Amino acid sequence: MAQSILDIENLVTKFKTANGEVSAVRGISFSLKKGETLCIVGESGCGKSITALSIMGLLAGNARSEGSINFNGKNLLNVKHEEMRKIRGNEISMIFQEPMTALNPTFTVGFQLCEPLMIHNKLSKKAAFQKGIELLKQVGIPLPEKRMKQYPHELSGGMRQRVMIAIALACNPSLLIADEPTTALDVTIQAQILDLLNDLKDEFQTSLIMITHDMGVVAEVADRVIVMYAGEIIEEGTAEAIFNTPQHPYTKGLLSSVPNVDDPYFKLNPIPGTLPNLNEQISGCRFHPRCPHAMEKCIQHSPYRTKRTENHAVRCWLQEVEESEYRNYQPTSAV
């Protein structure tokens, strides 16, 4: 078994706001093995990006994290700023949905690609330029010499995302975090980027955390999946477990909210309501106001994590009901 390179335990990330402190991430734990791809899914606002930014140490000034993020034996939450900056350049990289926010519009692609190579890898200017061209080739950019001299706005969206990936890969990170990297792209270009990420992963054994809301993308790239709802992990498992035997009503809802392009008779079955605000107090299961199966118990108590198999865990009281059903053969009715 490959060893894990990232172990997150009980991560809580809170923000100070005008209305007091709110938690965007509420005690999540997960780990990632070398070469593994983990997808984090859930509606916008459920805490996916904040989880990623907590790992990167790139949270806003009003944020505070508790728990531990162990990366290669170090708890990143205790690492000094200067060291974190080094880790970010060398060992962990991130790519964003909109590359324009991460690329500097006033510098050429070449400059932005070479700078980290010169700083972190101590390459000479000439060697960095050569390596830059190599990286652009690797991410499938035609005419790399020409691109090196261009500015980000001169490139198409798909091309910019490739440049972002090239920059992220420049120092051979062992962990790559991709936050909705294809959401803004057309499917044809998305397909190219997903192929690229898959190839790179195979070649370098990079571990990948991919954040997306597109279940199609998840099925395509994930080894394991984490489903988040309102700051919590409500279901996790192998891609097979999540797609073939989803358990949590929210996971099932996500899967039946997206019309299947191959199914002419697809029944759309939307999850009612919307994600609660961070400052909303919700008792018991945080999904209960939207859950079609909510029982009295769900309103009172937060469900605990039930392991269905070695590779599949759920936080939902229905698991318990199911178990007792198996035991007593007595139907339990939902309220």
Next chain:
Amino acid sequence: MNTVTTSRQVLYSIENVKKHYPIKGGIFKTVKSHVKAVDGITLDIFKGETLGVVGESGCGKSTLGRTILGLETATDGVMKFKGDDLSGKTPKQLKPYKREMQMIFQDPYASLNPKQRIGDALEEALIIHTDLEPAGRRSKVNQLLKEVGLKEEHYDRYPHEFSGGQRQRIGIARAISINPSFIVCDEPVSALDVSVQAQVIKLLKDLQEKHELTYMFVSHDLGVVRHLCDRVLVMYLGQMVELAPVAKLYENPTHPYTEALLSAIPRPVVGRKTERIRLQGDLPSPTDPPPGCAFHTRCPLATERCKMERPKWREIEDGHFIACHNK
């Protein structure tokens, strides 16, 4: 899908519609070239149907929608609504037609005045297009709010107080307020979360049934299009490449571009190893579309002929059209 209820009565007929935007340059701001955003679209839109329009971003979907609603002046072409030729009509003569056609946008927030209460925003169209008294307008707005799944008390609220899904409901309420017969929905659910997206799709379907609406549904999401549309038009660089009833298009995509688009969609099924048709490169510029078949620079089946000769639009089966030399 509601193929069964679709009649074959033509509501809107457009012929060779073009929209070219001039590009100005140089110190004298002279016209250097044109963006051929829409470059010769011919089709009939049937009463009661939902016509999907798909293609990569920049292929002219929104421009087509705006042009046939008269929000842009067509560069060329004939447009007949319920048999009446709209070209050459004065703005005053066009008013009754415009009332019958509405648009729902991807980002309803951009089209709402942040300082205007939602109720007032909804009343505006009623003031222009109906002769309802204030009390009548108020009750009509309340009824509209309920119809799109909002509440009467939302009347006094401002746009920023609503979530993305609620704002889209407001956009929909505004579009249906003056009882149009034809609505162009331009990526109406693309910016919404999947659960909210599904709720809004349901709403659009219900309203269509209730008010016998005809939709043109512009989207880059081919799953949503399959679920919602009766027929689908595939566009590439402002041109039509394939048009077919929804089942035919998805089960028997014929144009190489349609095939590539459909095969590029990641399926929510694990372990499905598909041979994806890989399209090389990006969309060429619509200012200078490739000669011959505009798709030839990326087409896996391109031959010499494709580089020179623009393929003709032809019917390969009842109601199934393509433009391709080699299919």
